[in-house]
Amino acid sequence: MTAQISESLQLDGEQVPMMATPLEQYFELGGEKPEFHATCSALWRGYRASWEIIDDRLYLVGLQGTGPGGRTITQKDLFPDYAERAFAHWYSGTIRIPRGKLLEYVHGGFGSQYEQDLMLTLDRGVVVSRQVIHNGTAPEGATEGYSPAAMTVFQQGDAGGKQE
Structure with a gap:
C-alpha cells in the first residue's frame, strides 16, 4: 500500500497534517457511508476531510470525496444540517500530528516516522x-514535513479506482 494523503487539521492557528481518519469511526458506528471511489493509490479511502479544533473540540469543516461516475461528495451529503461545521462527538481515540523532518519513510498508510x-x-x-513524543533527530538534508512520496493516479472508470 502507498503512503496515504493525510487529513488536514487547523490547530492553534496552524494548518497541520493529521494521521487519523475520524470519519471511519463515524461510519463504523452506523453513519451512512457513501460509495467512495479511490482516485489514486495515495487516497484509498476515496476522500479527504478537513478538521478544526476550537476550544478543545474537534469539528469536521470540509469533505471532498469522489463517488460513482466521478460525482463529488461533500460534507453536506453526510451532514445536511451541518454543512459548514459538524462536531465530531462520535470520535474517541488518538490523532497523530507528525512534526519536523523525516526519519524513516514507510510506503504504507501513515507509517512514516518524523522527528516528533x-x-x-x-x-x-x-x-x-496532548503529548509530544520525540522520535529522534534527522540527518542533515532530510525532508521537512509530511508528504506521500509516490502514487498512481487512476483514470475515471479504472477498476483500480473502485474501493471494495
Whole structure:
C-alpha cells in the first residue's frame, strides 16, 4: 500500500497534517457511508476531510470525496444540517500530528516516522490530553514535513479506482 494523503487539521492557528481518519469511526458506528471511489493509490479511502479544533473540540469543516461516475461528495451529503461545521462527538481515540523532518519513510498508510509526534487524545470529540513524543533527530538534508512520496493516479472508470 502507498503512503496515504493525510487529513488536514487547523490547530492553534496552524494548518497541520493529521494521521487519523475520524470519519471511519463515524461510519463504523452506523453513519451512512457513501460509495467512495479511490482516485489514486495515495487516497484509498476515496476522500479527504478537513478538521478544526476550537476550544478543545474537534469539528469536521470540509469533505471532498469522489463517488460513482466521478460525482463529488461533500460534507453536506453526510451532514445536511451541518454543512459548514459538524462536531465530531462520535470520535474517541488518538490523532497523530507528525512534526519536523523525516526519519524513516514507510510506503504504507501513515507509517512514516518524523522527528516528533504531537498526540492528541480525544474522548467523544473533546481533547483530553496532548503529548509530544520525540522520535529522534534527522540527518542533515532530510525532508521537512509530511508528504506521500509516490502514487498512481487512476483514470475515471479504472477498476483500480473502485474501493471494495
